Amino acid sequence: MSKWILVGVVTLGMVNLSRGQTTKPATTRAATQEELEKQFAEMLSGSTLVGKFTEEKTPRPEPMKPAEDRYTLTKVQKLYGDNWLFVARIQYGEHDVSVPIMLPVKWAGDTPVITVTDAKIPGLGTYTARVMFYRDEYAGTWSGGNHGGHLWGKIERGKAATQPSK
Numbered sequence: 390m391s392k393w394i395l396v397g398v399v400t401l402g403m404v405n406l407s408r409g410q411t412t413k414p415a416t417t418r419a420a421t422q423e424e425l426e427k428q429f430a431e432m433l434s435g436s437t438l439v440g441k442f443t444e445e446k447t448p449r450p451e452p453m454k455p456a457e458d459r460y461t462l463t464k465v466q467k468l469y470g471d472n473w474l475f476v477a478r479i480q481y482g483e484h485d486v487s488v489p490i491m492l493p494v495k496w497a498g499d500t501p502v503i504t505v506t507d508a509k510i511p512g513l514g515t516y517t518a519r520v521m522f523y524r525d526e527y528a529g530t531w532s533g534g535n536h537g538g539h540l541w542g543k544i545e546r547g548k549a550a551t552q553p554s555k
Contacts, residue, residue: 420499426467427495429501429522432544433465433475434520438527440542442481446535458540471495471504479513486489497521503529 407508441455458481466474471493478487487512495504510516513533520529520540527548528541 422496424499425496425499430467430473432525432546435460435463435547437545439544439545440527440540442531442540443538444477444536445538446471446532449496454540458542467494478508486511488512 438460461478
């Protein structure tokens with residue numbers, strides 16, 4: 390009998406403790422498209438994309454090891470529709486050019502994706518690419534004529550002004 394009294398007292402104590410604690414349901418709200426666009430512009434403006442790329446379409450006896458690339462973004466801003474202005478210094482291989490580029494950005498939920506098809510980049514050539522950004526990372530595919538591959542890396546915030554010029 391005393392065992393059942395103990396169970397009753399413990400159960401009653403737990404019920405009384407739980408009444409004193411109120412749990413609120415999580416109230417998370419999805420960001421609006423305007424907020425997402427503002428966050429994207431703030432994340433990339435004044436940052437540097439530091440990563441690697443592969444070239445996989447060009448036939449070679451052995452696969453290419455990933456090479457380094459760097460995109461220093463002075464300013465990124467939405468212009469109109471899906472079009473965004475990227476003021477960028479692009480560095481890879483022997484190339485080092487600074488250009489303003491208008492690029493379309495599409496959204497997959499909360500994830501921005503640069504979506505270019507046969508875009509002419511002054512001083513570099515014509516490219517097709519799909520590059521997505523999430524938190525402080527980016528990844529995608531690229532092609533230019535008969536060559537192309539993958540690219541990926543980290544977004545270093547506040548690094549744009551500190552990069553040495555060649």
